[in-house]
Amino acid sequence: MKLAFVLDQLDSIKIDKDSSFAMMREAAGRGHQLFVMQQGDIVWKDKLVIGFSRKLTLINQRDKRSHWYQESLSEAIPLQEFDAVLMRKDPPFDMEYVYSTYLLELAEQRGAFVINSPRSIRDHNEKLAIAKFPQFIPPTLVTRQEFLIREFLNEHDDIVLKPLDGMGGASVFRIHSADHNISVILEMLTHYGTRTIMAQRFLPEISQGDKRILLIAGKPAPFALARKPRPGETRGNLAAGGIGTAQPLSERDLEIANTVGPQLYKQGLMLVGLDVIGDSVTEINVTSPTGMQEITNQTGYNVAGMMIDALEKCM
Incomplete structure (x- = not known):
């Protein structure tokens, strides 16, 4: 080829x-x-x-x-x-x-x-695409209206805010209802109400890792990369200092992957990275998903080989 x-x-x-x-x-x-x-x-x-x-x-x-x-x-x-x-x-x-x-x-x-x-x-915006699979996502709000974000914060008390065009954990904030910096954070992220952002209920399962599940030709690699936040952090992204540990997919991981994977593959998305915290999908990465080498180095499973196998079958 x-x-x-x-x-x-x-x-x-x-x-x-x-x-x-x-x-x-x-x-x-x-x-x-x-x-x-x-x-x-x-x-x-x-x-x-x-x-x-x-x-x-x-x-x-x-x-x-x-x-x-x-x-x-x-x-x-x-x-x-x-x-x-x-x-x-x-x-x-x-x-x-x-x-x-x-x-x-x-x-x-x-x-x-x-x-x-x-x-x-x-x-498939990597943040918004999760809305296509509402059965698998945490409580989520997408808006640029401050009063709606404040209502969402009052309802859930502990939330995460993120821009829709971010990567690697950049500009992701966790805020509590008692936080003294809510106004300035909202002003900064929404550019004074002119830019749409996403709010999600904080998932304490992040302490066990933000799992990257790789989907190749609609099927999951058998191991996820659980990216655990470093001390004092709530972001598991490797770019933000998270530590990645490969682990077998759980039953819930498989349920999510086996539902989402074939639907995305039908739309021409051969290589996808799902981000899963606990039992919830938080992002669907379609641009340049990573994690292959970390999984292979820790488990011996050749993820890149799975990808090239899929390409060869298409020829």
Whole structure:
């Protein structure tokens, strides 16, 4: 297969943690060809979506201290000439990201196979998408109206506030009804009532970890990565200092995954990361879900192999 990865700068990738690298290493080990490009390399030209792509060769793949890749000179290749194009650009999901999904959707119309589906990425905001599965979510409010947030806080006493476009736990606040900073937090997050945010009842089960469940082609990997907050924190995100511990899926985890997974896969979302705290889904990650390497290193289960298996079955 010829696989094209849309990524951030290669030098920014941490090869001991990055899931895109895990997939590239697995694919290269099976003899597949790798190509890389960035968002700015995707263009509409001569009625085609072109990727100014560079062929990638992995070297020193297991030594994070060494230079780990070689790449060729850039070559203009229509995206439909690849067997698959994997959109793995990290958020923020800004307008440049949206423009990239428009271009990738045009490429699909000419026969390109894009993962995840550009339209479905746009349609599944990673915070709001949980509303499509209300049976699995905690008490949740989405609004920019301060009085509604205050009512929600009075009802639940202990809540979490988050922007709809955040990542890695950025700008996530936990507030109590007796908090003296409620007004300034609401002003900051809602930009004085001009920006919509999400409020959720605080889930004390976060102490046992914010579980990342990886769904591949509609099926869950058998282990979740429980990201436990460091002392003094309520965010389990690895980017916020959380500690990840792999653990088998619980019965509830499986119930959620086996319900949500097939529905998302039907919409072209081949690789999804569910965030589950206790028994509740709190986010559905569709842009560039992570956690593969941590699960594999701790359990021996080859998550990247599961992903490349799924790709090979599509060919």
